[in-house]
Amino acid sequence: MIPERSVSPETLHNLVCMADEIEELEAAASADQPLAVPPLRLPRDAGVAAHAHRPAVRFTTARRWLVGLTAAAAALLLLVRQGGEVEPQASVAPLVVQSPTGKAQTSSPRFQFRSVAREGCFVLAVFRMWNGECQCLAWKVYRWDDGDPLAELDAGQTLDLRLDAADLPPIEQLLVLAVAPRPDGLPDTGEEADALLACLNQRTPTPAEDDRIERYASAVRECLPSGVTVLPHPFEIK
Amino acid sequence: MPRLRSHSVTPRLPADSAAQPQPIALRELAARVMGGDRDAFEQLHRRFDAGLRRLFLRRSGGRLELAEELAQRTWAEVWTSISRGHYDAARAAFSTYLYAVGYKVWLQYRRTRLNGALPTALDQFAESLLNEEASPAVFAQACELLDVVRAVLRGGDATVCELEPDERQVLHGVAQGKSERELARELRIAASTVNARKKSAYNKLRRHLARLGVLGAESERTVAVRE
Numbered sequence A: 001m002i003p004e005r006s007v008s009p010e011t012l013h014n015l016v017c018m019a020d021e022i023e024e025l026e027a028a029a030s031a032d033q034p035l036a037v038p039p040l041r042l043p044r045d046a047g048v049a050a051h052a053h054r055p056a057v058r059f060t061t062a063r064r065w066l067v068g069l070t071a072a073a074a075a076l077l078l079l080v081r082q083g084g085e086v087e088p089q090a091s092v093a094p095l096v097v098q099s100p101t102g103k104a105q106t107s108s109p110r111f112q113f114r115s116v117a118r119e120g121c122f123v124l125a126v127f128r129m130w131n132g133e134c135q136c137l138a139w140k141v142y143r144w145d146d147g148d149p150l151a152e153l154d155a156g157q158t159l160d161l162r163l164d165a166a167d168l169p170p171i172e173q174l175l176v177l178a179v180a181p182r183p184d185g186l187p188d189t190g191e192e193a194d195a196l197l198a199c200l201n202q203r204t205p206t207p208a209e210d211d212r213i214e215r216y217a218s219a220v221r222e223c224l225p226s227g228v229t230v231l232p233h234p235f236e237i238k
Numbered sequence B: 001m002p003r004l005r006s007h008s009v010t011p012r013l014p015a016d017s018a019a020q021p022q023p024i025a026l027r028e029l030a031a032r033v034m035g036g037d038r039d040a041f042e043q044l045h046r047r048f049d050a051g052l053r054r055l056f057l058r059r060s061g062g063r064l065e066l067a068e069e070l071a072q073r074t075w076a077e078v079w080t081s082i083s084r085g086h087y088d089a090a091r092a093a094f095s096t097y098l099y100a101v102g103y104k105v106w107l108q109y110r111r112t113r114l115n116g117a118l119p120t121a122l123d124q125f126a127e128s129l130l131n132e133e134a135s136p137a138v139f140a141q142a143c144e145l146l147d148v149v150r151a152v153l154r155g156g157d158a159t160v161c162e163l164e165p166d167e168r169q170v171l172h173g174v175a176q177g178k179s180e181r182e183l184a185r186e187l188r189i190a191a192s193t194v195n196a197r198k199k200s201a202y203n204k205l206r207r208h209l210a211r212l213g214v215l216g217a218e219s220e221r222t223v224a225v226r227e
Helices: A009-027 A064-081 A190-203 A213-222 B026-034 B038-059 B064-083 B094-113 B121-129 B136-154 B165-175 B180-187 B191-212 B217-223
Strands: A057-059 A095-097 A110-115 A121-129 A134-141 A158-162 A171-180 A229-231 B004-008
Touching: A009 B038, A009 B094, A009 B121, A009 B136, A009 B165, A009 B191, A190 A213, A213 A229, B026 B038, B026 B094, B038 B064, B038 B094, B064 B094, B094 B121, B094 B136, B136 B165, B136 B191, B165 B180, B165 B191, B180 B191
Parallel strands: A134 B004
Antiparallel strands: A057 A158, A095 A110, A110 A158, A121 A134, A121 A171, A171 A229
């Protein structure tokens, strides 16, 4: 055992500081769940890889040649599409849709995109449902199942985002994606999401015009802070 | 006009897991987690995550994305160590264990990303207390030590704590980074009184730790920072 006198005041001070921080941590742990808790992702080696309740965001790797090919196609697609009304902000690295395919109604729609973001980012998707109504859904994208944060992805790596939308009506079409480098650019609480939806309700195009995806992109952009990039792609569910 | 209606601000979960759980005591949740109960772990995650992110936010100087990344890494690490049987709820509160693992994650980040940056005195101490190469047993012992100090600070049990409320008040203020002069002004007492209370509190704490034997030979490195 350590003699009493060998425990310095600095040691005691540091122990007290740490204990005080833990008390603070525990005091913050209320029984009420906060509104915006980031998804919990656990490592595969802990034996919890495939779980039905896991947040449906995962990372896949692809063959190098396939990545290069699809990335090039995606970049081309982006260049073509950026001729619309909304252009990504230069300060935000865009997420590029790689292989949108034909429509399909499924409870777990998937789509792929390439990220060249240097920092983690936050993604908002606006959907049109089978009955013509819209919904929006946001992810906080910063860590994948294999432990890699988005910030460490190489340009050209393929990300495969899968929406776990089992409790949503069948999704007809993914209209636009909005990407923000910081969470305060996208709705982070129920109230903020309500405000966004209310704003979109006032600005979305009439049925006669709703085939113009740029209009949705513009509507979404008008309802979000200026730092948010809205991608005017006619994303479709794969 | 298409109507926009419901929404989600986090990835949606299947209906059965989206149900609001009833509040359960932290100790009970921790015990269930030791048995591999993933739902209990998710409840702990929901309850502690905001506080953990706040801690990382403070350590990282307000870098939100980094704080969230480190929090994620901490949860993954906690789950892995619990899966390997490294956590014993009887020896340390879950919050203490979470904090200790989180500090270890922060120190790892510091080593890999902040080359050359001067660590704080607390970081240096934590490095010696929560050494990365320490065995799970030593890590558990460090958590136990922190839990004992927490109990002393919290007070309320004469057999556990012999600190006077005034002494605890001073220790709390010191832990918050307040100077003796600031505390004297705040408590409306002389600075010398603050100093005397602090010294008395440290002496009592030192004796208490020695009496409990939580500073055993195996944890000698925990007191490596000496006068």
